[in-house]
Amino acid sequence: xxxxxxxxxxxxxxxxxxxxxxxxxxxxxxxxxxxxxxxxxxxxxxxxxxxxxxxxxxxxxxxxxxxxxxxxxxxxxxxxxxxxxxxxxxxxxxxxxxxxxxxxxxxxxxxxxxxx
Amino acid sequence: xxxxxxxxxxxxxxxxxxxxxxxxxxxxxxxxxxxxxxxxxxxxxxxxxxxxxxxxxxxxxxxxxxxxxxxxxxxxxxxxxxxxxxxxxxxxxxxxxxxxxxxxxxxxxxxxxxxx
Numbered sequence: 001x002x003x004x005x006x007x008x009x010x011x012x013x014x015x016x017x018x019x020x021x022x023x024x025x026x027x028x029x030x031x032x033x034x035x036x037x038x039x040x041x042x043x044x045x046x047x048x049x050x051x052x053x054x055x056x057x058x059x060x061x062x063x064x065x066x067x068x069x070x071x072x073x074x075x076x077x078x079x080x081x082x083x084x085x086x087x088x089x090x091x092x093x094x095x096x097x098x099x100x101x102x103x104x105x106x107x108x109x110x111x112x113x114x115x116x
Numbered sequence: 117x118x119x120x121x122x123x124x125x126x127x128x129x130x131x132x133x134x135x136x137x138x139x140x141x142x143x144x145x146x147x148x149x150x151x152x153x154x155x156x157x158x159x160x161x162x163x164x165x166x167x168x169x170x171x172x173x174x175x176x177x178x179x180x181x182x183x184x185x186x187x188x189x190x191x192x193x194x195x196x197x198x199x200x201x202x203x204x205x206x207x208x209x210x211x212x213x214x215x216x217x218x219x220x221x222x223x224x225x226x227x228x229x230x231x232x
Contacts, residue, residue: 034220043207044161044222091159097218105151105211105220107161 002028004096006108013084014116021079021111023094029074030096034105035067038091050077084115119143120210120223127228129198136183137193137226139208145169149211150191151220152182156204164206167191198230 003026013019023033031052036044048069049057056069068080081088091112095105121140129135152164167175167182175182183192208223
């Protein structure tokens, strides 16, 4: 199956710093990628939909100036958490939409962010 | 209103027995897709099975089958012959929207524990 990677897999940062998370589709081109966050023992919450070459579409309640998404190529989308605070600590997961008929999402392994 | 409802926060099943995980959905789109994912403690999302809204037959993938009842808007996952490795969180998800702008919504999940 298709492979999606995320980097880094975990990161610890100080409050006020910015953190960039990369999501790559390794063996296929993904025109659409999704960014989710997941708090402990909770479901995945869609943050934004990232389309290559256009601005991301953010879900209600997600601050677009705080969570910057860039989808510059068909294989790479980045999420930058700007001026991170402890409440931003979470598990961030990206997924890429495949081209198969069932439009299966291929998920990355996730990035665990801890803001001190 | 919740788009995806999973009413079972936790389930226990005896090893080798079958178990059904419930999922109901709400959409006005005529075309949509339903997914089930498994999330073990390591965090990665593992695709299990897909059902398209126009599919006439229930989807099956090995020990997984999806009991799709369109009129009732339910898409229950049936796991046959449970194994200890099936212990994990299970999420039901729905994709809706037109090509180019699609959105996937996840349910709150069911924690399945398989008992030896």
